[in-house]
Amino acid sequence: MxxxxxxxxxxxxxxxxxxxxxxxxxxxxxxxxxxxxxxxxxxxxxxxxxxxxxxxxxxxxxxxxxxxxxxxxxxxxxxxxxxxxxxxxxxxxxxxxxxxxxxxxxxxxxxxxxxxxxxxxxxxxxGLLGVPGLTAYFGLVDIGKPKAGETVLVSGAAGAVGIIVGQIAKIMGCRAVGIAGGAEKVNLLTDTFHFDAAIDYKGNPNLDAAIAAVCPNGIDIYFDNVGGEISDAVMRHLNFFARVPLCGQIALYNVTEVPVGPRIQPLMVTRSVLMQGFTIGNYSTRFGEGVKQLSEWIKAGQIKYxxxxxxxxxxxxxxxxxxxxxxxxxxxxxxx
Incomplete structure (x- = not known):
């Protein structure tokens, strides 16, 4: 044929x-x-x-x-x-x-x-029961270890992984904040997926001030999907003992020269920050656990997509x- x-x-x-x-x-x-x-x-x-x-x-x-x-x-x-x-x-x-x-x-x-x-x-x-859903689940739950009352900030929040991370954070009693590009995506996060707040990085030339305004008590978990200048701005607002699941760096995938950004190691030392990169393959033996939990949340109406x-x-x-x-x-x- x-x-x-x-x-x-x-x-x-x-x-x-x-x-x-x-x-x-x-x-x-x-x-x-x-x-x-x-x-x-x-x-x-x-x-x-x-x-x-x-x-x-x-x-x-x-x-x-x-x-x-x-x-x-x-x-x-x-x-x-x-x-x-x-x-x-x-x-x-x-x-x-x-x-x-x-x-x-x-x-x-x-x-x-x-x-x-x-x-x-x-x-x-x-999506929801595939790589993005499992990535969100294991990255947030296993590396982020969220506790009720903490602030979780997600970059690339309107993407396949980000929208699930924010909703899991809410299920676990956290405050969910998203960063996305454009007013339409920001409204999607707050109106449809019930994020507590969202930032339009395209419409906020001073991203540092925008983050400070919606995260007045700092950030306990930063789920990093994008890297680059957005992550540079987020890092300054991390709390002591913050956790950073490092999922993606889409802002850097097409660069032709290695960019030089802020040196974050001193901040990680002085604030005892944990940053861990991962890929979903790290959790291949636990996929059944993730699918089971995600399915239960879907059936209970706690996760939309x-x-x-x-x-x-x-x-x-x-x-x-x-x-x-x-x-x-x-x-x-x-x-x-």
Whole structure:
């Protein structure tokens, strides 16, 4: 059968553009015994994918030039030669590389797939019950260790991880403050997701003063999704024994030179601050715990969610690039 694939055409310097991607047509063979032909329904696009475009050692292998880009996704079984699956099953990739290639169809060994419950919206497995939800849960609960009455500030708060962090903070009796870009996102945080306060970093040239105004008693937990100048401003307001789960640095992913910012180590020493970087793979043996707790909060109506859904396989590159200009509220998903 004929399929389309989106390949990494070249390794970008700075922000990727249309030349980073190459869409090609190719032939796909028939599945062999033990294999399953899968048609993707939804793809996830996430900021960490920018790092995989670099030929650099990291916690996950880089994309290869001339090969399909891959990301989390949900697919439908079209043809199965594995008795565990039947036509129409909804599946996700599993194992060491739980990704779908950016292709309109792909063949997997049955051992590399898992069925998902089709009574739950499939995009939830890419967001609220997937990597973003689990990242928010373990980063805040395990590293942040929130206590009732504390102030939790989240950067990138209107993104897929941030909106969940703020809501978990509220469930745990904390005061939740978000930083996001634009009045619309700020209103989303306070009106829909019930953050106690939110700051529009685009509309506040003096971010330091804005943080001081909404966090008069300082910050006990800073969930850092963005890094850069926003985090520089936040650090000055950390309380003694503050915790900083270091989740993402999207403000720095496309820089071509190493920026020099404030030296935060003296502040960390004098205020006994704990900063810990993490990736969700660190918690792979505890995913069941996270999904169980998130599911309970969803059923109890304690966590709400939002998505930005873009339609069309060919829109995958544009959707990915849109993350770096803040075009998403909540999880960015492409519907094939």
């Amino acid at each position: 004929q399929i389309k694939q989106i390949l990494l055409a070249s390794r970008p310097q700075g922000l990727p553009d249309d030349h980073t991607f190459n869409t090609v047509k190719s032939s796909l063979r028939e599945p062999q015994p033990g294999e399953v032909l899968v048609k993707p329904l939804y793809f996830s696009v996430d900021p960490y994918m920018r790092g995989r475009m670099n030929d650099a050692k990291s916690y996950i292998p880089p994309f290869q030039v001339g090969e399909p880009i891959e990301s989390g996704g949900v697919g439908e079984v079209i043809t199965s030669r594995d008795d565990q699956f039947k036509t129409g099953d909804l599946v996700m990739a599993t194992g060491a590389r739980p990704f779908l290639p950016w292709a309109t169809a792909a063949i997997f060994p049955g051992t590399h797939l898992r069925k998902i419950d089709n009574s739950i919206p499939p995009t939830y497995y890419l 939002t998505e930005t859904v873009i339609e069309g396989f060919d829109q995958l590159p544009a959707a990915l690039l849109g993350l770096f200009s803040g075009k998403n509220s909540g999880k960015m998903v492409v519907k094939v």
